[in-house]
Amino acid sequence: MKTKKLINYLLIFAILISSLMFTLPASAATGEYHIKVNRLTNTVTVYKRQADGSFKPVKAMLCSSGGNLTPLGTYRTTVKYRWRQLLYNVWGQYSTRIVGQILFHSIPYYRLNAGTLMKGQFEKLGSTASHGCVRLSAADTKWIYDNCSLGTKVTIYESKNPGPLGKPEPTPYPTYTGFDPTDTWSPGRPIIKTDPxxxxxxxxxxxxxxxxxxxxxxxxxxxxxxxxxxxxxxxxxxxxxxxxxxxxxxxxxxxxxxxxxxxxxxxxxx
Missing domain, CATH: 2.60.40.10 (Immunoglobulins)
Incomplete structure (x- = not known):
């Protein structure tokens, strides 16, 4: 009898612990931002909560999704990584986990070094190119990393309309330096003498x-x-x-x- 009660207590304790582990922060229900990913047009639109509770589009980003490998649905972010190892032993900066193995992350780098960007992949921004994750420029993925708390709602959908702010123009990369051209903070980044x-x-x-x-x-x-x-x-x-x-x-x-x-x-x- 005592053994049965002990088992029941352990089960209740396990359920309580489990619920604590998977409960999102209280701020998640009233998060400041809602991020929408249009996997068809490879565009990300960030919406900011207004005083009346509505959300206003405030920022558009160019991305590379994985097409059908990027799952449709609404999720909440769970983990952030300053650097994260990706498939095929490459690395991503400022990653935020959306669901499962699907992350927001930068264009891949050959090594854990901001000067080893895969230039050819950067030039694919705006088209389907990833293995499921949502790739962004270094500046955009850092913005999400810095500004969007864990528990931020992320909706992945498909539409021919890129979003209320349209599809941003791609960032030019006239001279390859090894760095993401939107990365203005990493040590060792050269100043490019290229005219506007x-x-x-x-x-x-x-x-x-x-x-x-x-x-x-x-x-x-x-x-x-x-x-x-x-x-x-x-x-x-x-x-x-x-x-x-x-x-x-x-x-x-x-x-x-x-x-x-x-x-x-x-x-x-x-």
Whole structure:
């Protein structure tokens, strides 16, 4: 009889311990963020909880999922790893476990060293390329690691619509250094002497009847590390909006490293 009571006590104790081990933190139910992964378009959208309890999209990221190897569903993050060994003896930075063996992690590195990035895999961001995990740039996976507490809700779904913030442009990698181009913090990372890239329309068509024209429409400037610096563009032009004809518009921008780029296009007044 005593043995039976002891067994019952042990079972109750085991159940209690089990429930403590798998209970998410209390903050999980009211987490600050909800991360949604669109495995079809390889886009991640981060939603932030507002004061009224609703969630607003605040950040979009380019990712590489594993397609059907990345399981659909809603999960809560459980563990974080500063470095984590992945399949085939490669490594990932700033990993966060979503479910089972599925993680958010950086593009793989050949060794446990931030200067050994697999460049070819980085250039696949935005397309299906992983073995099931959700790969991100070093900056994006570090953002999740730093800002999203354990217990953060993650929803993996499929849609042709990339999400409310759209699909981000890929980060250019003009010169291979061994480092992720979005990694601006790792020791030993070289400063790349590459000028920003300015994208312009071939021609800007304006109307003499409309003086509210926007010379930044269709214009974009990106620094070598993929940062959008369009707001830093300076414009020079000799446009006389009341006189039809062709005018030259010159755009110039300087990034935070002091690298400058300039480019011109033609504005046509009709």
């Amino acid at each position: 890239v300015i994208t312009l329309p071939k021609k800007i068509t304006l109307s003499a009847k409309d003086t509210s024209y926007d010379l930044l429409k269709g214009v974009k400037a990106v620094s070598y590390d993929g940062k959008d610096i369009t707001d830093d563009i300076e414009i020079e032009d000799d446009i006389d909006i009341e006189t039809p004809g062709n005018y030259t518009v010159t755009y110039s921008v300087t990034d935070k490293y002091g690298h400058t780029a300039a480019k011109s296009t033609t504005a046509v007044i009709e």
